Amino acid sequence: xxxxxxxxxxxxxxxxxxxxxxxxxxxxxxxxxxxxxxxxxxxxxxxxxxxxxxxxxxxxxxxxxxxxxxxxxxxxxxxxxxxxxxxxxxxxxxxxxxxxxxxxxxxxxxxxxxxxxxxxxxxxxxxxxxxxxxxxxxxxxxxxxxxxxxxxxxxxxxxxxxxxxxxxxxxxxxxxxxxxxxxxxxxxxxxxxxxxxxxxxxxxxxxxxxxxxxxxxxxxxxxxxxxxxxxxxxxxxxxxxxxxxxxxxxxxxxxxxxxxxxxxxxxxxxxxxxxxxxxxxxxxxxxxxxxxxxxxxxxxxxxxxxxxxxxxxxxxxxxxxxxxxxxxxxxxxxxxxxxxxxxxxxxxxxxxxxxxxxxxxxxxxxxxxxxxxxxxxxxxxxxxxxxxxxxxxxxxxxxxxxxxxxxxxxxxxxxxxxxxxxxxxxxxxxxxxxxxxxxxxxxxxxxxxxxxxxx
RNA sequence: GUGGUUAUAGCUCAGUUGGUUAGAGCGUCGGAUUGUGGUUCCGAAGGUCGCGGGUUCGAGCCCCGUUUUCCACCCCA
Numbered sequence: 001x002x003x004x005x006x007x008x009x010x011x012x013x014x015x016x017x018x019x020x021x022x023x024x025x026x027x028x029x030x031x032x033x034x035x036x037x038x039x040x041x042x043x044x045x046x047x048x049x050x051x052x053x054x055x056x057x058x059x060x061x062x063x064x065x066x067x068x069x070x071x072x073x074x075x076x077x078x079x080x081x082x083x084x085x086x087x088x089x090x091x092x093x094x095x096x097x098x099x100x101x102x103x104x105x106x107x108x109x110x111x112x113x114x115x116x117x118x119x120x121x122x123x124x125x126x127x128x129x130x131x132x133x134x135x136x137x138x139x140x141x142x143x144x145x146x147x148x149x150x151x152x153x154x155x156x157x158x159x160x161x162x163x164x165x166x167x168x169x170x171x172x173x174x175x176x177x178x179x180x181x182x183x184x185x186x187x188x189x190x191x192x193x194x195x196x197x198x199x200x201x202x203x204x205x206x207x208x209x210x211x212x213x214x215x216x217x218x219x220x221x222x223x224x225x226x227x228x229x230x231x232x233x234x235x236x237x238x239x240x241x242x243x244x245x246x247x248x249x250x251x252x253x254x255x256x257x258x259x260x261x262x263x264x265x266x267x268x269x270x271x272x273x274x275x276x277x278x279x280x281x282x283x284x285x286x287x288x289x290x291x292x293x294x295x296x297x298x299x300x301x302x303x304x305x306x307x308x309x310x311x312x313x314x315x316x317x318x319x320x321x322x323x324x325x326x327x328x329x330x331x332x333x334x335x336x337x338x339x340x341x342x343x344x345x346x347x348x349x350x351x352x353x354x355x356x357x358x359x360x361x362x363x364x365x366x367x368x369x370x371x372x373x374x375x376x377x378x379x380x381x382x383x384x385x386x387x388x389x390x391x392x393x394x395x396x397x398x399x400x401x402x403x404x405x406x407x408x409x410x411x412x413x414x415x416x417x418x419x420x421x422x423x424x425x426x427x428x429x430x431x432x433x434x435x436x437x438x439x440x441x442x443x444x445x446x447x448x449x450x451x452x453x454x455x
Numbered sequence: 456g457u458g459g460u461u462a463u464a465g466c467u468c469a470g471u472u473g474g475u476u477a478g479a480g481c482g483u484c485g486g487a488u489u490g491u492g493g494u495u496c497c498g499a500a501g502g503u504c505g506c507g508g509g510u511u512c513g514a515g516c517c518c519c520g521u522u523u524u525c526c527a528c529c530c531c532a
Contacts, residue, residue, distance in 0.1 A: 129532085401491055416491085
């Protein structure tokens, strides 16, 4: 017999773990709805043509591909098979893949369902995504993203709203966080000023690592990518900017004075900070010029959220993308959105043990079974309890009482109903409080009132 | 994809320079207690030491391969 196992980077969740996870999902969902967002879902698998080329070369490699059904080698010549060109071969034997994130499927959704959507469209989506990454701390091959996006509106009010959502979600989850914010236009302006417009991706990827590897190594990496040493030299004062958000922006304004796009980015940031001040967002928001984020479809503000009390990569991230639907043939639709990484938030919550006590909706009363007659007596009572909204169950086998009591104990069920000869004669049940050990004869209505009060 | 690391009972882990029959705690099941759990006591079941090969008189322990776990890099939630 073989030992059962699951694919690497995937996990099972027990009932307790699920109640913890649902606490996260329910909290996030409630906040999304509070701000007027509507839920959608898209299929776990998409056509590869939808997914390929949207996440860069690295992303393409990390896509899980689904083998075509039936005789998938039918249309392939022996030469092609023997050629062992796995990329070419993949295109022939697979035309579907598991989704890599929720944003690209959402863009497809918008284009395909534009007749049913009124803009601005505010949607949220909570579903798993899959990446063929090598698993490690805070990194899984299957994980949930909780996306909120607004498409069809350029207003910076949307950016504000997303910040407010982040603030509210983490307030409710009681996780202390910092919201890091930057702007792709500012990064573009910087590239322009130092004369390396072509290399903007390499520059952003390198400076994104500032926190992790430090200034020196970042400089080394940029040099290795072929960025001119004068350009790197010019970049230094920018990387060393410090002080309040306002101070940084003021200094940047001077540095980027000659860059139209840079000035535009600064203006956006100023507006966003002003709006945050106006509604008094309590979470600290830090302008972080080293924040770049990998996905290259962002064009304006970019966000990242980090937990203050647990070392963990970003637990939420997103930004503004001006033309995401363009690749699917629908031009000029701007969107902005963020994604909560539910599995990382789950890890943070686990290490801080921040779950509310009654996070799980468990059984409130268990009927023990003695035999056929008692069963006939108990079943209608069970139905009555359930109709009153009380979580009730009956032990399905007339086994030893010790066993049934242990079951109640291990499931943390607060009340046990014992029904035997004596109780049936009086049309009552023996209600035992598992915490105090007290028990008393009670009829069904007394029980309903008692348990309902305890809720 | 690159480098390192791990694997022994359902779970967490011991296991001496390579030496007879591989252990503990927890959990599970049974009993003390034929209608009363959480505490206690007694007992039982449960392992091809990840898998495959090699070295050796002899391998859980050494060597090679492979899979898996975790960590770092790349990249990312």
